[in-house]
Amino acid sequence: MTAAAERPRVGSSLPFGDYARYYDLLYRDKDYAAEADYVARVIRSAAPDARRVLELGSGTGRHGRLLAARGFVVHGVERSPDMVALAQAAAAPPPAADAGFSCEVGDACAVRLDRTFDAVIALFHVVSYQTSDAALEAMFATAARHLMPGGVFLFDVWHGPAVLAQQPEQRVKRAADGDLEVIRTARPQLDAERSTVKVTYDMECRNRRSGETVRFCEDHLVRYLFPAEIERLAAQAGMRMIKSEEFVTARPPSDATWGVAYLLKRLN
Secondary structure, three states: OOOOHHEEEEEOOOOHHHHHHHHHOOOOOOOHHHHHHHHHHHHHOOOOOOOOEEEEOOOOOHHHHHHHHHEEEEEEEEHHHHHHHHHHHOOOOOOOOOOOEEEEEOOOOOOOOOOOEEEEEEEOOOHHHHHOOOHHHHHHHHHHHHEEEEEEEEEEEEEEEHHHHHHOEEEEEEEEEEEEEEEEEEEEEOOOOOOOOEEEEEEEEEEEEOOOOEEEEEEEEEEEHHHHHHHHHHHHOOEEEEEEEEEEOOOOOOOOOEEEEEEEEEEO
């Protein structure tokens, strides 16, 4: 590969900007089907008749399409226009089993739709991307505003006790398909005073056909949360906590559990 085949490194302050293009490839090994089964099971255990779902932070639509194939009608709201474009391009028209998924560009902290839902979900740590108290309160208010009385809000977050016990560490991930080869280096920086971790993603992406290499970086700021904070946020938004557990496995949370799911219910 020659220097002429490379594009220079670009710094980006907007999460899921350039990164969106490579997102599905990087998470190709993620078991979305198992996660969708878990989400469907948890929602239906608390709200057996639930069908209409609002997904805050719907990304490229992988979860939403799988939940639509499991009988839900899912509408996603996603802040990244690049992610929404990818999700809409992948959406299946009727009569496909997953045709019950739609999405639009919007901010989970501010969006106000003209309808309510049986359930609201925010998966893959979308809540943890709300790093200030004001943003968290606004997102919980969004969820409550769009729920029917008795509706449920299911989400997962970085679990504070695990983050502090284990400490984030630098990691390298490689992924490839027939066209692309991606190397992602994640460099975390913990800020215990603000309960946040800034993860700088250094990306090296090579087109395997042309040999062109693109390098760029993005900063992702994530907040880890504690159960008492979730209870406070729920109460402030007019919801109560039903349960918390390790995401997908349903095991009790521990200092080894980075991803904890919470299920809240809107009060009547």
